[in-house]
Amino acid sequence: MTLELTRITGPLATKGCLTAHQNCLLYSSGICCENSPEFDDLFGFSVDDVTDEVKRGTKLWCDKCKKKGATAGCERRQCKKSFHYPCAIEKGAVVIEDAVKGKYGLYCSEDCQAVTENKKQSTASRQTSSFREPExxxxxxxxxxxxxxxxxxxxxxxxxxxxxxxxxxxxxxxxxxxxxxxxxxxxxxxxxxxxxxxxxxxxxxxxxxxxxxxxxxxxxxxxxxxxxxxxxxxxx
Ligand SMILES: [Zn+2]
Ligand SMILES: [Zn+2]
Ligand SMILES: [Zn+2]
CATH class of the missing domain: 1.10.287 (Helix Hairpins)
Known part of the structure; x- marks a missing residue:
């Protein structure tokens, strides 16, 4: 493994028969961080969740390298593109990182990001306007x-x-x-x-x-x- 790859994927952790990069876990779409101390060996992820995610990854093909195990999916619902985290970075994906809320994700392109965030804003404004009306x-x-x-x-x-x-x-x-x-x-x-x-x-x-x-x-x-x-x- 090159030094450049480690910089992208973050540190490596092993627990039992599982070994994973921190960023590969953080940006996997089907998994979320439990953040409880007993799971600290896998950066706060539970072994069961990671095992399930690995299973899910066997059916996901990377859009960049065309290999299996691509668990980092585009955050846009309609976009079905999946990547290995380092492949996504190489392809220039937009990385969303909110350490406070524990929200990590990526958009395969700026278009996907723009579409999703515009939709979020319009639903948010619709909700606030419907809150005001029945006062x-x-x-x-x-x-x-x-x-x-x-x-x-x-x-x-x-x-x-x-x-x-x-x-x-x-x-x-x-x-x-x-x-x-x-x-x-x-x-x-x-x-x-x-x-x-x-x-x-x-x-x-x-x-x-x-x-x-x-x-x-x-x-x-x-x-x-x-x-x-x-x-x-x-x-x-
Ligand atoms: Zn990895
Ligand atoms: Zn890949
Ligand atoms: Zn996309």
């Missing part, structure tokens, strides 16, 4: 959707209602009523009744307070919604 209807639907505060209060009300139903205050009150005739004889029966009555009233007041809160929130948000819709209608 107004989105606001409109937001006004009609239920208030999150209202939803939370409803949830609190339901959970509190379950709590009241499950809480022993009402059964205890009824139970203490049974003992009320004994109040003359035993002061504890009266005490039990008073305590359970206070507990029950507290629960009831809390429940009523939550109902009131829910009513206020629903009423206020409905009013605010109407006002907002009115303002929107007058601005049109």
């Amino acid at each position: 107004k209807p989105k606001n409109h639907s937001n006004a009609a959707s239920p208030n999150p505060g209202c939803f939370l209060l409803a949830l609190a009300l339901i959970s509190f209602y379950i709590y009241v139903l499950c809480h022993p205050s009402l059964p205890v009150l009824l139970y203490s009523l049974l003992y009320l005739p004994l109040a003359a004889a035993c002061v504890h029966a009266l005490l039990l009744f008073y305590l359970s009555f206070i507990l029950f009233v507290c629960n009831l007041l809390l429940w009523l307070f939550l109902v009131l809160c829910l009513y206020v929130v629903v009423f206020m948000s409905g009013d605010a919604r109407k006002r907002a819709l009115g303002a929107q209608a007058s601005s049109w």
Whole structure:
């Protein structure tokens, strides 16, 4: 191997029965770098992936030297040209290298690069324009959707209602009523009744307070919604 070839292909790595150049791996189309330390023997590529890629390469013929094992394909989808990485360099392919994103690839010609990058730009601009258009209807639907505060209060009300139903205050009150005739004889029966009555009233007041809160929130948000819709209608 000449020094010039090493400069093009990058260093060589061996793991098990596999030996590969760093650039030959980086620019292979059917493989991506795992970048996990356990695979560091093959520049961050897993042995299984490289084995699969070698298999894939047995069906790919190099456009330059006309031999098998050409895994570095042109990035343009419609272009079916494949190369060995050094062959691609020799042929003057355009090399795309983004070490930050871990994206490596090549275009067989400047034409292929121009076609692909123009397409990418037009789809990107189409996406941003379609993002901007539905902004107004989105606001409109937001006004009609239920208030999150209202939803939370409803949830609190339901959970509190379950709590009241499950809480022993009402059964205890009824139970203490049974003992009320004994109040003359035993002061504890009266005490039990008073305590359970206070507990029950507290629960009831809390429940009523939550109902009131829910009513206020629903009423206020409905009013605010109407006002907002009115303002929107007058601005049109
Ligand atoms: Zn190589
Ligand atoms: Zn070749
Ligand atoms: Zn191409």
